[in-house]
Amino acid sequence: MEIKKDNTEEKIIDAATDVFVQKGMDGARMQEIADLAGINKALLHYYFRSKEKLFDAIFSKLVGIAFPRIGQILQSDLPILEKVETVIDTYIDLLLKYPFLPAFIIKEMNRNATPFFSFIEKKEFSIQPILKILQEAMDQDLIRKMRPEHLVVNVIGLCVFPFAARPMISHVAFPGDDKALSQFLAERKQEVKSFVLKGIQPE
Amino acid sequence: MEIKKDNTEEKIIDAATDVFVQKGMDGARMQEIADLAGINKALLHYYFRSKEKLFDAIFSKLVGIAFPRIGQILQSDLPILEKVETVIDTYIDLLLKYPFLPAFIIKEMNRNATPFFSFIEKKEFSIQPILKILQEAMDQDLIRKMRPEHLVVNVIGLCVFPFAARPMISHVAFPGDDKALSQFLAERKQEVKSFVLKGIQPE
DNA sequence: GTCTATATTAGGATAGAC
DNA sequence: GTCTATCCTAATATAGAC
Known part of the structure; x- marks a missing residue:
């Protein structure tokens, strides 16, 4: 004790x-x-x-941060479009707090996927409930019909990519202007929401 | 000789x-x-x-592949929406050929951005013409008005992310099924085009 | 628990024969 | 141009005093 x-x-x-x-x-x-x-x-x-x-201790801690229990948002009783918006807001807020996480996770999962997988299994992280909720919304014509895996990848990619490619974006679009870059990343919340909502609008 | x-x-x-x-x-x-x-x-x-x-020799060769002269497509006389579609098709075809490029570039640009920057400068790669073309299309109400930098990031992110995060997608969505994964990545061409076209549709 | 000193191996680089 | 042998430093890891 x-x-x-x-x-x-x-x-x-x-x-x-x-x-x-x-x-x-x-x-x-x-x-x-x-x-x-x-x-x-x-x-x-x-x-x-x-x-x-x-490294393993640090890595599993960081994977825990990078893969929060998004399922809880999705299992709330919000309408589907608000669920999607909340997921985007929540995740980009997380990335603004840990902007180096995406590059780190991408790097390490491509180096040695095993610890990454074992963690995912330990946390019983599963994509099935997410896919199911999206599929139901599609069946009800609340969102455009598409393969739900693509929608998940689209949303995560739109959120994560600018952080992973931050040095490039910084240099190409905002050279030497860190403030403009931060501003741009903060705008992503609104931007990704608009883009996704348009993208999933039923035909 | x-x-x-x-x-x-x-x-x-x-x-x-x-x-x-x-x-x-x-x-x-x-x-x-x-x-x-x-x-x-x-x-x-x-x-x-x-x-x-x-490493520098390999790196600059690979950066050259990863950043093809997209400008040529954009400066053709196709209508803007077809330009966007062609860019997406061309780029995802490239990624299907070099699926490990995204993770490599992300890794190295986050490790040491200097050679990456110097290459970009040497190639006189500039985002300005791209932004200009997009801005003009927005002014003409051909595509939805938004900050053009966000559109560029959205398109690249949608194309690149699934390749960078390939080990995760493989494990979470298609465990042990390499064929299903390849199929999924090939589908991205159609998927990204649909999603982006919806996303940039004028209000 | 924390330190100094040291062992050990790995890995980039070079010398020199052919 | 290509090899074998070797050098040398950097980096992980351990021994042992305090």
């Missing part, structure tokens, strides 16, 4: 999160994490036996 | 492309590239002085 929560572990986790998110598993250095945490390498290995174990 | 084109360099480039695309700069190993090319490490350094120089 511990009264005083040791916070060295927290410092490590914070530092490791920063470094892994920015550099990825392959590019990250234990030395850099130790420096950022204000400790030395040996202590890192005392808390987490290896770089891989440390 | 060389009559017989030496093909060791080609073998190196092919091998390096494979390895870099799959593992990224940080994860790639010179040994693995040498093995795949059927030579040894020393010869790699004979042709390209360093890993970084080899």
